[in-house]
Amino acid sequence: MRAxxxxxxxxxxxxxVRKFARHHTCSDCRPPAQQHEAKDDPxxxxxxxxxxxxxxxxxxxxxxxxxxxxxxxxQRAAAVVLEKQGLPRGEIAQQAGTSLPTVRRWVRRxxxxxxxxxxxxxxxxRSTDEATDTALAFVSHVEPFATPRNLKRKLQLDxxxxxxxxxxxxxxxxxxxxxHVFQLTADHKRQRLSFAHGYERWTEAEWRRVLFAxxxxxxxxGSHGQVWVRRPVGEAGNEQYSVAHKPHPVAxxxxxxxxxxGPGYMAMFDGSLDAAGLRDIFRDYLLPTVKEHFGEGAxxxxxxxxxxxxxxxxxxxxxxxxxxxxxxxxxPYSPDLNPIENLWADMDKRMASKPAVSKEELEKQVAxxxxxxxxxxxxxxxxxxxxxxxxxxxxxxxxTDY
Numbered sequence: 001m002r003a004x005x006x007x008x009x010x011x012x013x014x015x016x017v018r019k020f021a022r023h024h025t026c027s028d029c030r031p032p033a034q035q036h037e038a039k040d041d042p043x044x045x046x047x048x049x050x051x052x053x054x055x056x057x058x059x060x061x062x063x064x065x066x067x068x069x070x071x072x073x074x075q076r077a078a079a080v081v082l083e084k085q086g087l088p089r090g091e092i093a094q095q096a097g098t099s100l101p102t103v104r105r106w107v108r109r110x111x112x113x114x115x116x117x118x119x120x121x122x123x124x125x126r127s128t129d130e131a132t133d134t135a136l137a138f139v140s141h142v143e144p145f146a147t148p149r150n151l152k153r154k155l156q157l158d159x160x161x162x163x164x165x166x167x168x169x170x171x172x173x174x175x176x177x178x179x180h181v182f183q184l185t186a187d188h189k190r191q192r193l194s195f196a197h198g199y200e201r202w203t204e205a206e207w208r209r210v211l212f213a214x215x216x217x218x219x220x221x222g223s224h225g226q227v228w229v230r231r232p233v234g235e236a237g238n239e240q241y242s243v244a245h246k247p248h249p250v251a252x253x254x255x256x257x258x259x260x261x262g263p264g265y266m267a268m269f270d271g272s273l274d275a276a277g278l279r280d281i282f283r284d285y286l287l288p289t290v291k292e293h294f295g296e297g298a299x300x301x302x303x304x305x306x307x308x309x310x311x312x313x314x315x316x317x318x319x320x321x322x323x324x325x326x327x328x329x330x331x332p333y334s335p336d337l338n339p340i341e342n343l344w345a346d347m348d349k350r351m352a353s354k355p356a357v358s359k360e361e362l363e364k365q366v367a368x369x370x371x372x373x374x375x376x377x378x379x380x381x382x383x384x385x386x387x388x389x390x391x392x393x394x395x396x397x398x399x400t401d402y
Contacts, residue, residue, distance in 0.1 A: 009090055061097035071098055076106045076116035083107045127159045128167060136164060137171035145178070181399055182333045189397025191331040196392040198329070199385075207385045209294060210328070211264065212340045213257035213286065213304040215273065218347075218366050220250040220356030250359045252366055255281050257289055258343060260382035262375035264289030268363055275313035282319060302327045303338060336402045337388055339381035343373065 005014045008026040015026040023030060061075050075096050082092040083103070093100045106116055128136075135155060140146060146154070148164040157164065165175065184192070253273065257264040265285040269277065286302075294300045302325055310316060311327075320327065335341045347369050356362035384402065391400040 007090075009088070011088060057095070059097050060095050063097045064102075065097075065099065070118065071102060071106070073116065079103045079106050080110045080116060127163055128157075132157065133167050133171065136167050137173065140168055140171070140173050184333060184398065188331070188333055191397075192334055192337070192392050193397040195329060195331045195334070195337070196389045196397075200389050200393060202386070204383050204386070207382055208260040208379075209298070209300045210382065210385075211257050211259050211286070211290060211293070211300060211302050212338055212382065213255070213302060214338060214340045214344070215253065215255050216344045216347075217251055217253045218351070218362060220252075220358075220362040220365075250356060250362050252359060252362050254366060255285070256340070256343075256370065257286060258340060258373070258378045258381070259289075259293050260379040261293040262378050263343075263370060263373045264293065266367070266370050268366065273310065275310045275316045278310050279316050279319045282316070282323075282325070286325075287323060300326075303330060305338065306330050306332060336400045337385075337392070339384060339388075339402075342381055342402065343378070346377070347373075 005016055007013070008015050008020075008029060011026065011029050013026075015028075019026040019028070060078055061072075064071055064075065075098060079092055079096040079098070079102075082095055083089070087095070089100055089103050089107075093103045096103065110116055132155075136151060139151060139154065143150075148161045148168070151157070151164055152159070152161060168174070252268055253271075254266055254268045255273070255278070256266040265288055267281045267285045269281075273281075290300060302320075304311065304327065306312065306329075319325075331337070347366075350369050350372070351365060354365060356365050388400050388402050391402075392398075
């Protein structure tokens with residue numbers, strides 16, 4: 001009966017208890033000297049305590065027991081290698097993190113096929129051949145704005161639009177929403193390159209002493225994208241299944257700034273902002289932020305756009321000169337080189353699910369979302385400047401991925 005037997009770790013077989021004689025392995029697995037000693041002197045075997053069994057080595061892989069997935073390729077190969085080294089299959093199973101039947105299966109598979117990879121499976125044949133896939137990728141490279149439906153019509157393909165979309169993804173051409181950007185002229189690219197070369201040697205410590213500022217208009221319209229709805233057929237005009245659109249949503253213009261030390265002070269105002277209004281904002285919001293972030297009398301710089309109507313005015317330039325505000329020479333049409341644009345986009349995303357119905361509600365929401373901005377996020381944006389500058393130089397003044 002199984003109660004009178006033990007599993008021998010040496011040969012991985014069940015043996016009668018008497019074959020162990022207080023040894024870790026059965027008599028068939030022990031060296032000849034130990035076998036003769038036990039036969040010649042039974043009393044010695046009974047009186048001498050058995051040596052402590054060596055602890056098994058740590059498994060090479062975590063256990064795969066209970067998983068419904070196929071055994072990973074590296075564990076199959078390990079089982080075959082350990083088998084070739086002469087290890088008992090019980091130890092192989094423990095080392096490979098699997099079961100004895102699985103070890104036997106893959107060892108047998110290797111002996112028959114010389115490989116441990118999965119056998120090829122039958123499946124639905126591809127509806128396009130290599131020539132068609134190449135043609136799709138080539139035309140899409142030449143005409144990047146061509147849709148899968150246009151490509152199907154252009155190449156006269158007898159496949160679905162979804163199939164064309166999958167082939168383009170396989171070719172590394174997934175569909176994306178195109179950015180709306182200003183087309184840079186040669187002079188714009190030259191100015192961007194000049195800015196990049198001027199600051200390419202700046203260290204992170206210097207970028208930590210830059211204050212990034214800009215103006216943003218927030219609206220209370222919430223999400224601006226498509227809204228999906230489940231509705232019965234013929235109910236497209238039913239208000240129950242429609243999204244209300246306000247022709248003139250509430251809006252709040254705001255000026256804000258941040259540095260690697262976190263968000264600064266934000267000013268919300270009414271109407272348009274002229275040079276005198278911006279000067280007052282610099283006095284009441286920018287200078288207190290500088291004192292709080294960098295300390296009294298510390299060296300720092302300002303990065304903001306170069307709007308000639310405001311930033312180039314005599315009143316503002318005089319104020320900046322008198323208060324030792326040193327702006328960086330920022331190139332035009334370069335929102336990707338001012339990280340505060342990323343902060344504005346992040347705020348829009350956080351506010352999209354909470355549309356405001358009144359100006360007071362929107363102002364409160366903007367202030368709350370601004371206050372929730374973390375110092376870690378601001379530091380990440382500020383310290384991305386070296387990478388942005390490197391991309392401008394690499395792309396010869398063209399837009400970056402930021």
